[in-house]
Amino acid sequence: MITRADYQLNRLQFLNNLVDLEKSEGLEIGACDLPTVSKEVGNCEFADFRSAEEMIRLWNLPPETVMPVKYILQRYSEVHTQINKKFDFVVLCHVIEHIPNVIGYIKDLHNLLKPGGVIIIACPDKRRTFDASRPSTTIEHLLDDYYNNCNYPSLEHILEFAKAASDDLRQKSIKSPKEFYEWGCKNFESGMADAHCHVWTDEEFFNQISYLIEAGMIEGLEIVDKQYNNIVYNEFLIALKSAR
Structure with missing residues (x-):
């Protein structure tokens, strides 16, 4: 092992x-x-x-x-x-x-x-990893992030990562998209968001x-x-x- x-x-x-x-x-x-x-x-x-x-x-x-x-x-x-x-x-x-x-x-x-x-x-x-189902990052995505000088995960990054990494949040996204969105917004607005x-x-x-x-x-x-x-x-x- x-x-x-x-x-x-x-x-x-x-x-x-x-x-x-x-x-x-x-x-x-x-x-x-x-x-x-x-x-x-x-x-x-x-x-x-x-x-x-x-x-x-x-x-x-x-x-x-x-x-x-x-x-x-x-x-x-x-x-x-x-x-x-x-x-x-x-x-x-x-x-x-x-x-x-x-x-x-x-x-x-x-x-x-x-x-x-x-x-x-x-x-x-x-x-x-648990990211297996996610779409791969494209070169265009990298260039866009570079052009915009991104220094913090976007809401899209946070939500996409959450659905892959957490069974609870994935279920929340299915059962209550509004609650999932609100969770993502709160995480984004915390200033401490971390995601793949x-x-x-x-x-x-x-x-x-x-x-x-x-x-x-x-x-x-x-x-x-x-x-x-x-x-x-x-x-x-x-x-x-x-x-x-």
């Missing part, structure tokens, strides 16, 4: 093929209690929208397992303007699907890299990132490695390297 530790090791091996961890400084966003690079393995700092104390309280986690969050990020500001440092690698595990503006976010993270640095993205393959804004298969995501790089929408990065979804896992991985 695959465990969380197996995911951790697979991600670490993928990163280790590209980066000399003994000589590198890294940043992981959203590690919570499952860091790709633990302090025993390498030098990595951690960033999140929540403090470690808040995550421990929200999810009743053992305090000793949660990573110390050095950088508490503000949702409406670019990450590179909040962290005055450059890194050899930046890791995102199951984060990119939550980001409303994927193109803008990758360009933002590029500004955190040293020359030759890499961004490692681990993303769930929708076929292996985007969903892909491995091939779809790889093709879209390749298209955006080749089209000059994401400049100065190249795909240097990718790992397709293996059915024993629910995710795929991609590595983007900075040329500058």
Whole structure:
């Protein structure tokens, strides 16, 4: 049976093929209690929208397992303007699907890299998750979100995600569309909404990132490695390297 530790090791091996961890400084966003690079393995700092104390309280986690969050990020500001440092690698595990503006976010993270640095993205393959029935994100959707500089999930994102992720909310959407809509509006207006804004298969995501790089929408990065979804896992991985 695959465990969380197996995911951790697979991600670490993928990163280790590209980066000399003994000589590198890294940043992981959203590690919570499952860091790709633990302090025993390498030098990595951690960033999140929540403090470690808040995550421990929200999810009743053992305090000793949660990573110390050095950088508490503000949702409406670019990450590179909040962290005055450059890194050899930046890791995102199951984060990119939550980001409303994927193109803008990758360009933002590029500004955190040293020359030759890499961004490692681990993303769930929708076929292996509750998102399986959702329509895949299109390139047009990504471009529209980039044009509008979306920095918060839309009501559509919230409602679509809720129906996929929660049996109770899916039933509510069928039995009482008005109540479901009102729930969605309240969640949206809270300012704290979180959703899988985007969903892909491995091939779809790889093709879209390749298209955006080749089209000059994401400049100065190249795909240097990718790992397709293996059915024993629910995710795929991609590595983007900075040329500058």
